[in-house]
Amino acid sequence: MPAKGKHRRTKSNPLTRGFVAAGTGGAAIALPLLGATGAHAAAPAAAPAAAPAQTAAVASVAETAKPAPRVYTVVAGDYLAKIAHDKNVKGGWKKLYADNREAIGDDPALIHPGLKLTLGAKSTAKSPAKADDTRGERASRSAAKTQAPAKAKPAAETPAPVREQAPAQSGSGFTAPVSAGVTTPYRASGSMWSSGYHTGVDFAASSGTSVKAVGPGTVVSAGWSGAYGNEVVIKHADGNYSQYAHLSSLSVSAGQSVGGGQQIGLSGSTGNSSGPHLHFEIRTAPGYGSDIDPLAYLRGHGVSI
Structure with missing residues (x-):
């Protein structure tokens, strides 16, 4: 039996205290709830941090999947x-x-x-030796670069079949530059030519046809020449010059001696050209504007054309 005058203090329920605190101040119970909410809200924010890594991985896979050049x-x-x-x-x-x-x-x-x-991609090949600013030296070096690989090739890779089709040389050692017909004659008039007329003859030579020196002589120039594209100019013993234009590649260089019928390059469509052919001139001087009838010249050296 409890003692008189003493009262037992009733224990309050923890849950009841929680509600009381909420009712009086509101902070005691609210703070834990806000903390929990903040924790949950912060969790998703960490997820985007992984996105760059995933993007990099996808980019790496895509890079690997690119076809090789x-x-x-x-x-x-x-x-x-x-x-x-x-x-x-x-x-x-x-x-x-x-x-x-x-x-x-x-x-x-x-x-x-x-x-x-x-x-489809930038080449890693080494650059060849740079050409000088002088046109003549540049032409010589450019032609020399085209000549060197040809010497290293086996004989089977040279255009031998084309050589077999070349016309026979005359007794004077002269020959036609290609074995093909003439498409545009000498002195044909038209506004397409700066002089108002055609200064040479055009032969219907497909790209890659072997082009030959019409007679023995010395190469004056071999290289790029503006509207003529890749050209070769040869001085002959009689003081006249032969010119071969629009070539796709060169086989000789300036200063080199050549014989009649020797290959000097391959026909093409470089420079101001509407399509593959050989533009051929005979000149009394090495430059433009000193042209004479090229077919008459060849016939005068015993070439049937």
């Missing part, structure tokens, strides 16, 4: 526009040249058989 080996008769068209190079020959400039050099028209071009 293709490599094309130049053959006789090739020129950049033809390769870009045949191989569907986006950006055309200008993109192909930009990607392979170090391998090709300063002149986009001078490419030689055996040269390796990267299609």
